[in-house]
Amino acid sequence: MTGYEQMENAIEVQGVSKRFVRQIDRRNSLKERVMRGKAKNSQDFWAVKGATFNIPKGSVYGIIGHNGSGKSTLLKMIAGIYRPTEGSIVTQGRVAALIELGAGFHPEMSGLENIQLNGAILGLSKSEIADVTGEIIEFSGLRQFINDPVKHYSSGMYVRLGFAVAVHMKPDVLVVDEVLAVGDEEFQRKCFDHLYKLRRAGKTIVVVSHGLGQLEGLCDEIAWMDHGVLQETGMPTDVIAHYLSKVNADEANSTPRLDSARADTELRAGTQALQLRTATIIGSQGETINHAETGNTFAIRLTYSTAEPVVGPNFRIALQHESGPLVTMVSNHRIEKDLGTLNGEGTLDIAFVNNPLLPGRYRVHIDVFDDSGSRLIDNWNDAVEFPVRSVFGEIGQGYVHLQSEFTLK
Amino acid sequence: MEALNYTQRVLSEIYQRRALIWAFANRDFATRYRSSALGWAWSLLQPLASLLVYAAVFSLVFKIQAPPLGADPERTSFAAFLFTGMVTWNVFSSLLMLSMTELKSSGDLLRKVNFPAWTPILGASIVQLIQVILELAVLIAMFIFVLNVGWTWILAIPILIATALFAQGLGLMLSILNAHYGDVRYVVTVSLGALYFLTPVLYPMSLVEDTASWLAWIVKLNPMSWFVESMHDVMYSLQPPAWWVIPALLVFGAVTFLIGLKIFNRYSEDIGELL
Numbered sequence: 001m002t003g004y005e006q007m008e009n010a011i012e013v014q015g016v017s018k019r020f021v022r023q024i025d026r027r028n029s030l031k032e033r034v035m036r037g038k039a040k041n042s043q044d045f046w047a048v049k050g051a052t053f054n055i056p057k058g059s060v061y062g063i064i065g066h067n068g069s070g071k072s073t074l075l076k077m078i079a080g081i082y083r084p085t086e087g088s089i090v091t092q093g094r095v096a097a098l099i100e101l102g103a104g105f106h107p108e109m110s111g112l113e114n115i116q117l118n119g120a121i122l123g124l125s126k127s128e129i130a131d132v133t134g135e136i137i138e139f140s141g142l143r144q145f146i147n148d149p150v151k152h153y154s155s156g157m158y159v160r161l162g163f164a165v166a167v168h169m170k171p172d173v174l175v176v177d178e179v180l181a182v183g184d185e186e187f188q189r190k191c192f193d194h195l196y197k198l199r200r201a202g203k204t205i206v207v208v209s210h211g212l213g214q215l216e217g218l219c220d221e222i223a224w225m226d227h228g229v230l231q232e233t234g235m236p237t238d239v240i241a242h243y244l245s246k247v248n249a250d251e252a253n254s255t256p257r258l259d260s261a262r263a264d265t266e267l268r269a270g271t272q273a274l275q276l277r278t279a280t281i282i283g284s285q286g287e288t289i290n291h292a293e294t295g296n297t298f299a300i301r302l303t304y305s306t307a308e309p310v311v312g313p314n315f316r317i318a319l320q321h322e323s324g325p326l327v328t329m330v331s332n333h334r335i336e337k338d339l340g341t342l343n344g345e346g347t348l349d350i351a352f353v354n355n356p357l358l359p360g361r362y363r364v365h366i367d368v369f370d371d372s373g374s375r376l377i378d379n380w381n382d383a384v385e386f387p388v389r390s391v392f393g394e395i396g397q398g399y400v401h402l403q404s405e406f407t408l409k
Numbered sequence: 410m411e412a413l414n415y416t417q418r419v420l421s422e423i424y425q426r427r428a429l430i431w432a433f434a435n436r437d438f439a440t441r442y443r444s445s446a447l448g449w450a451w452s453l454l455q456p457l458a459s460l461l462v463y464a465a466v467f468s469l470v471f472k473i474q475a476p477p478l479g480a481d482p483e484r485t486s487f488a489a490f491l492f493t494g495m496v497t498w499n500v501f502s503s504l505l506m507l508s509m510t511e512l513k514s515s516g517d518l519l520r521k522v523n524f525p526a527w528t529p530i531l532g533a534s535i536v537q538l539i540q541v542i543l544e545l546a547v548l549i550a551m552f553i554f555v556l557n558v559g560w561t562w563i564l565a566i567p568i569l570i571a572t573a574l575f576a577q578g579l580g581l582m583l584s585i586l587n588a589h590y591g592d593v594r595y596v597v598t599v600s601l602g603a604l605y606f607l608t609p610v611l612y613p614m615s616l617v618e619d620t621a622s623w624l625a626w627i628v629k630l631n632p633m634s635w636f637v638e639s640m641h642d643v644m645y646s647l648q649p650p651a652w653w654v655i656p657a658l659l660v661f662g663a664v665t666f667l668i669g670l671k672i673f674n675r676y677s678e679d680i681g682e683l684l
Contacts, residue, residue, distance in 0.1 A: 020682070029592040080523035081681040099521040108439045120432035121524050129428070 009092075010173055010204035011055040011078055016087035018048040018073050047073040050087070051230040053223055057092070058202040060195070062215040062236065064243055065225035067323070071208050072177060074225065075099075078206055079175045093172025096122050100177070102162030107151035111142055114150055115165055122169045132168045139190070140164035160187055167194050174198060176207040192218070212240050257385045258290060270376035274310045274342060274368055277303045279383040284351070291387045292355055294401055299351040300364060300384070309343045312371035317350055322361040327399045333373055356400045359390045412667075419670055426528050433532025437511075441536060452540050453547065456495060463495075464488045467611050476613050479647025480557040489551045490645050494610030496544045497640045500569060501576040501633055502601050503540065507533050508580030509587045509594050516588075516684025526680045527581060527673055534577055541569065552644065559647035565640060567655050572636040574662030578669030585676045588683050608633045609641070632661070 021044060048070040055061045063071040076082045077089055079097035104121045105114045115136050119129035137143050140161045142153075150158060167174065174195075195205060195218070209215050215222060215236060222239040224231040226246070232239050258281040268275070283289045284297040292298040300317060314333040320326050330350065332339055339348070363385045368377040423430070442448035467473045468487040475490035477483070511533040512526060519526055545565075552558060587593035607628050609617065614634070617625045628634050635658060642650045 028590065030590040030596065031592055033590060076681070081520065083678050095523070097522055103521040104518050106436045106439065108443055109436060113435065113439070117432040117436055120429040121518070121522055123524065124428070126428045 008057050009054040010057040012090045013051055013053050014088045016051045016084045019085040020045045020047055046228055049228045053233050057204055059220040060199055060205045060218050062219035062222040063208045069225040070228040071225045075175055075177055075208050095173040096166055096169045096171030097175040098166045101159045105150050108149055110149055111146040111161055118165045136164045136168045163191055173204045216240055260384050270378045273308050274304050274306045274377050276378050276380045281386045291389050294390050296355055297353050298355055299349045302348045305345045306342055309341050311341050312338055314369040314373050316367040318365040320363045321399055357388045358399055358401055359388050361387045429528045430532045433529040434535040437533045437536040453543055456544055460492050464491055473612050478557045486555045489555055492548050493640050493644045494637045496548050497572055497637045498610050500541055500572045503537050504534055504576035505580045508584040512584040512588055519684055520681050526677045561643040561647050561649050564643040568639045571658040571662035574666040578665030581669035581673040585673045607631050608637055614638055
């Protein structure tokens with residue numbers, strides 16, 4: 001039964017919950033504390049609810065889940081940065097956390113001094129740091145720059161040094177948050193090799209990532225978090241498959257506002273010479289659709305009515321990714337398309353040819369300006385929202401798929 | 410007995426973290442003095458400028474008389490008297506303020522790595538000691554200039570250590586309070602401004618003793634008066650204070666420090682979320 005002997009745990013998570021008090025209900029100043037009294041805990045938010053699992057010594061353990069599923073909170077509790085509100089986490093040995101590479105670096109100090117500082121922050125003694133300094137410099141490949149202040153480093157050099165420092169601090173448990181995708185191909189290879197080396201040396205690695213493929217190859221076991229609740233732990237292939245089917249089912253069930261009409265009672269900005277009425281996401285043939293696909297044409301259909309003839313208006317359509325960034329803004333003036341004079345009721349289609357948007361959820365904001373492009377006629381924020389799915393089955397990085405050509409010359 | 414155990418625990422904890430405290434001290438040293446070639450000179454400019462202004466205003470305008478110099482009762486030196494108090498006061502006020510700012514600026518790191526939050530504060534305080542030594546050197550030069558030299562100077566070291574311990578203890582308490590409530594810093598700034606005038610820095614203690622009794626009581630109960638008066642004794646009047654004074658100040662400072670650290674640890678458990 002050697003298998004059971006190896007099952008000694010590096011980390012035991014027992015009924016762990018984490019509560020955050022929402023910012024709106026926190027007393028951030030003495031003044032507020034005095035004026036508004038003690039904060040009531042009615043706005044609690046449970047980021048993690050009753051998670052129990054063990055991480056065996058010498059394993060690579062992955063945690064997956066959607067944004068806000070509590071996986072990073074869980075990781076921070078394992079790293080000792082957050083304290084569980086309920087339950088306990090027992091870790092054996094020194095835990096080093098890679099929540100952000102080079103987090104403790106100081107720009108005025110040289111690479112060498114920063115190695116010493118970061119080593120001390122991660123809990124090493126002076127002599128322990130001295131022992132690993134050579135290895136770190138070697139691993140980072142920054143020997144000739146090691147006495148320069150890190151403010152002169154490129155971001156790639158910075159990250160390389162950060163990774164080198166963290167993995168050489170002889171941790172018993174290494175906690176990694178989304179930082180595996182660093183540096184160039186060669187350095188990434190080196191990072192993975194080093195992680196495997198740590199694992200062979202019996203170290204435990206806990207990693208949170210969105211890169212499911214990466215995790216599948218690296219991990220011995222995976223835990224899946226959903227809205228703060230641990231769903232499943234087990235073999236990477238199984239858990240990832242279950243997770244993905246849940247994600248797809250969720251997307252099919254949720255009803256993004258692909259079609260919406262505007263209430264007449266709504267207060268509107270602009271001159272209102274033209275009023276936007278409805279917005280609908282449609283397919284290339286004008287059919288209604290419940291999602292757009294990367295690479296395939298889709299369109300936004302607007303209906304409007306005018307109070308007076310409107311000459312040469314400019315329709316500006318902004319697309320915002322669900323995570324916040326404005327991905328793009330299109331307008332008919334920019335492509336020098338004159339819509340002529342609009343009078344009465346009408347319909348306008350804005351097509352996105354060979355949709356380059358990568359999978360995700362996008363919101364549509366619409367502004368209508370007059371022919372000078374400076375006076376607002378009507379504005380409709382968050383008019384519709386649509387999901388984009390991939391037809392190739394891969395998710396991709398970033399927001400857009402650029403048409404690219406690779407040519408050997 | 411428990412207090413002794415606690416003291417021992419604190420000391421061994423600080424000893425264990427010495428590499429980290431030292432690393433933070435190095436970092437702060439780099440920011441404060443390395444990025445500007447005149448870092449040292451700048452750090453003395455502020456105290457010397459206020460010395461000049463206060464010395465002029467309080468000796469020429471308000472005609473405040475300094476007590477007689479220890480070496481020669483016929484002479485006085487208001488500037489030397491004033492700077493003795495200022496050096497002591499600066500130990501106190503600078504440690505309070507930097508404790509609060511240092512903890513706030515470590516927030517980014519504390520959200521990402523788990524380490525004791527008091528270590529950057531102690532590191533920054535060590536660097537502040539350089540400033541104290543610089544100011545002390547200027548003070549000694551002033552006393553040599555007015556020919557007021559004595560063996561009692563050596564007693565300034567334990568007095569300043571006691572002052573630093575007291576200030577650090579208070580600084581730890583205030584910094585964690587400031588992490589919870591961000592406007593504590595402003596309250597402290599204002600209070601320091603008022604406390605400065607309730608400490609015999611700009612005037613000798615004898616002047617207050619002659620005035621309203623309640624005011625004299627406030628000044629006498631202000632702990633900073635004890636430190637400043639002791640410094641006046643050993644540096645300016647060249648008189649050792651009563652035998653128990655310095656040990657008492659050291660105990661007072663040490664107890665404040667230990668209590669400060671205990672309170673700090675008690676309320677810094679969720680520091681990663683607070684900052």
